[in-house]
Amino acid sequence: MAQFGVIGHKGRMGQAIAEAIAEAGHTFQVGVDQGGDPKPIIGQCDVVVDFSSPDALARNLEAACSAGIPILVGTTGLEQDHFVALAEAANSIPVLQTGNTSLGVNLLEHLVRETASKLGPEWDIEILEMHHRMKVDAPSGTAKLLGEAAAEARGVKLSDAMDSGRHGQTGARREGAIGFATLRGGTVAGEHSVIFAGAEERITLSHSAENRMIFARGAVRGAAWLIGKEPGRYAMKDVLGL
Known part of the structure; x- marks a missing residue:
């Protein structure tokens, strides 16, 4: 079973993801709240899930790249510069970014x-x-x-x-x-x-x-799927085999 890190773990989605992690039999290893530095603890994980804010994305991607672990990004409201950062990170680690994890x-x-x-x-x-x-x-x-x-x-x-x-x-x-x-x-x-x-x-x-747990369960499934993949950009369609 995988060790999960969750960025934005005190938010509504973060709490739902923590519940979904336990439901799926994985371990919620560490969480980072708003404004927290993910670098010191992110290396303890097999994969990290980011549902924080667009402003924090660059820092979170840098931390995941430094630790060499995959990241699933479900944060919405991204702009063009965020997608550039995602593409750059995907040269080093597996990255799955989606506007919806359901x-x-x-x-x-x-x-x-x-x-x-x-x-x-x-x-x-x-x-x-x-x-x-x-x-x-x-x-x-x-x-x-x-x-x-x-x-x-x-x-x-x-x-x-x-x-x-x-x-x-x-x-x-x-x-x-x-x-x-x-x-x-x-x-x-x-x-x-x-x-x-x-x-x-x-x-x-x-x-x-009907409930945000559908997004949390999809995020956990997608993040677990990322573990062991080659660096690159992935999507939920890859998780579903579409």
Whole structure:
């Protein structure tokens, strides 16, 4: 069984991951809270899971590289410089970064990719997501994950196709756009729907998270899978064999 380190272990996801680690028969070896230095203790682990904050990512990657252990990053709200840092770290260690560790969501991503590849641009794509009132980033990392899958399947960049700022007189919907709508309220753990709207028909692919433990269990499975892998970038689809 593996020895786990958890960065951000006192947060809601960190606590859920600690529970999932025990549930899976692994050992929660060490935890690092917000602002803590992971370097002195991260070497005690077989793998580290990071659900902290974007500002801490560079430091956490450096610590994992120094210790030579794999890292799973589930932190959302990442920007381009974070992805550059992830790519650099992957030259030294196995890195799995994802906007969502749920096994169900990652299967949904696969289905979205397959559907988008089969349907032409005359089918409009809209992504609707809802989360609890405390979530600070929008659209969610999962919504972007699904949008990336649809964009890649159509051979375009999400940054070129993304439409998330509709307000007022927007004019007609542009062909090929991938629309995003964000809802926030209550204690919703996470709901995502990808709508393919064609002429007189629609296909809706959806996933509902009832408890954040689904993300914790997926993170533990993905992190355990990383142990012993060669340095490089990995995704949850690799864990699922998709």
